[in-house]
Amino acid sequence: MPNFLDHSRLILKRSPAAIALVSVGLNLGMPLVLAQSPETTDTVTLFNRAGASYQTGDTTFSVNTNQIVLDFDNSRLLTDPLGRVVGCAGEPLADYRGFLIALYEATGPLQTELGPLLVLEPSPTGIPPFPPGIVNVNPENKNPFDLGETEALGNPDLRGQFNFLLRNDQIAVDATYILLIRPPLGSFLDERRIQIRITAVAPNSFTYVANALDGLPLSLDNPSMMNQEITIPRAERNALVVFTTFFATLCQNEAIAIQKTADRATVTPGGIAVYRLSINNLSTSSLENVEVRDRLPLGFRLIEDSVQGIIGENPAILETQVNGRDITFTFQEPLPGGTPPENNPLARIVYAVEITPDALRGDGRNIAFVEGDRQDNNFTVRDGPAVYNVGIRNGLISDLGTIIGRVFEDKNFDGEQQYGEPGIPNAVVFMENGNRIVTDENGLFSVANVLPGWHAGVLDLTSVPGYAPAPNEKFIAEDRTYSRTVRLEPGGMARMNFAVTPLIPGEDE
Known part of the structure; x- marks a missing residue:
């Protein structure tokens, strides 16, 4: 399937005068031609050199390098991007009728929204803005331009090409445009929006950044390339500079x-x-x-x-x-x-x-x-x-469990409540999630709908004045501590007891 690189080679075969201009952009994709006038002279001289050879039978003939000199009027020289719209894989579309391409001024906080159409002047007459061998497919400088007009040019290599001529004053730092490619109604292809923002202008070059606003890459060789900064050099006496930029590919944004x-x-x-x-x-x-x-x-x-x-x-x-x-x-x-x-x-x-x-x-x-x-x-x-x-829904199965416990006076220091060991009412227990629980008149408390796993509770000693944690002669790990930890199985029940003993007068609380 032919791609735009093949198209560039076809131009070179037919137009030796274009070799010096187009060869810079052969390897990366769609060539973009900019013509920018020097500010120090009234006329610009373009030197173009080309050489060729051909073979007849066993004999090879060489043609000496020739030089073509073209003089351009500096006051009327324009800036013109030249490109081509291709399909997802870089192939020409079957039919370009109804496809519109336009340059808009960018608006919005991030300059990503369409403003008014960029006002373009009609193409100048009498002065060729393009080098020899490059065809102006938009001689009336229409904006928007209907790519269907390229179907009638009689040259299949020109199908889908576009160009706009820009004034020199439209090339300035922070000048931002949006290139929009709009398929006809009913097409299975989605429109493209590419922001072009000029970031620097120097006597011998200028720099711009191309950003894909539609999420599609700018290069078929690099699917992750959504933006690209390009610096355009200008030779000392050349008015035309050829460089490579984004592919104008039409595809499906949502594939x-x-x-x-x-x-x-x-x-x-x-x-x-x-x-x-x-x-x-x-x-x-x-x-x-x-x-x-x-x-x-x-x-x-x-x-x-x-x-x-x-x-x-x-x-x-x-x-x-x-x-x-x-x-x-x-x-x-x-x-x-x-x-x-x-x-x-x-x-x-x-x-x-x-x-x-x-x-x-x-x-x-x-x-x-x-x-x-x-x-x-x-x-x-x-x-x-x-x-x-x-x-x-809960249904008949639930993994939520219940924690039950008591705060009591432990007289024999075994950690268990026996007959004659009273419960402590109105004692406060804090759980690890911040829940505050108060014991009843018998010192009992419970917490329902508790997630399985490890849980911790702490007895608030200020709620039981005159008591201190009781020593535990049976479970040394819990001896005289303020907290308890339990492990609750899914759907199970765990016990959390706090044993206290009356303070001995004079003992530190």
Whole structure:
């Protein structure tokens, strides 16, 4: 499939005079031509040299290098970007009719919003603004320019090209424009927006930054390139400088989509739910290495034997990796893509999960992401999160437990309350989460609906004046401490006792 690099080579074959101008930009993509007038002279002389050779039979003939000299009127020389709109992989589009390309002034706090159309002057007459061999496809300097006009130029290599002529006063520091490419209505391609901001202007060069406002890369060779700073040098006596910048590629901004559903809206511990993931290829290219990352809610456990993959109506092989609550599904074959994208088959993943009692501590929120690589240009495409919430009902199973305890006077220092050892009413116990519990008239307290795990409680001695922690001759680890720790099993019960003894007069509290 031809790309724009092939197109540049075709120009060189037909136009030796363009060799010195275009060869700088051959390796990176779309050549952009800027003509900028020197400020010190009234006329600019452009020197262009070219050489060629050809072969007839066994004999090779060489042509001596010639020099072409062109004089330009400095007062009328303009600045003109020249480029071409191509498809996702750098290929020419099948039909350019209805595709509009325009330059707008940038507005907004970040200068990322479209302002008014940039006012351009008609192309000058009598003075060629382009070097020999370069065709002005927009001689009337229209803004916006309909790329469909290039279909009638009779040269297939000019299809999709565009150029605008800018005045010298429009090249200034902080001048910011937005290049917009708009497909016709009903096209499966999305529009492009690229911000062009000039950051420096020097006698022999100027610098600008191109930013992709649409999330698509600026280079087919570097899928992560969303912005690029370029400095444009100008030779001492050259009025034209050729350099390479972003690809004007038209593609699908949203090339993949993911949705998630389940077979029920609420679940209970001990039950089973079935999740369905739908992955839609919205691009004109097949997608390789498609990977779905799915994070299950707390207490949901994958039933690995239940995983099934489908592409269209055919079974698909999936590689499944489980890491705790994180599951990764990888398709072992590409997701087909074509034109139009709405005819691409839908890919689906179906699996079942078991709901454990731990689900009662979670929120039932499931999150899934998808990513893959386009086959035509190797760009990585992503979508997500796809979120699905299920309600969690207690049912007959709950992992919440209860802590019971008492504050009492321990007369024999064994840590247990026996007959004749009274409870201490209105004693205050603080739990580790800040909850404040007061004992009843018998010194008893309880805390319901407590999560399983380790918990700690501290006796507030100011609430039991005249008492101190009792020595414990049976459990040395708890001897005369103010706190207690217990481990609560799921759905279980734990005991937290505080033994106290009356203060001996004169003893430190």
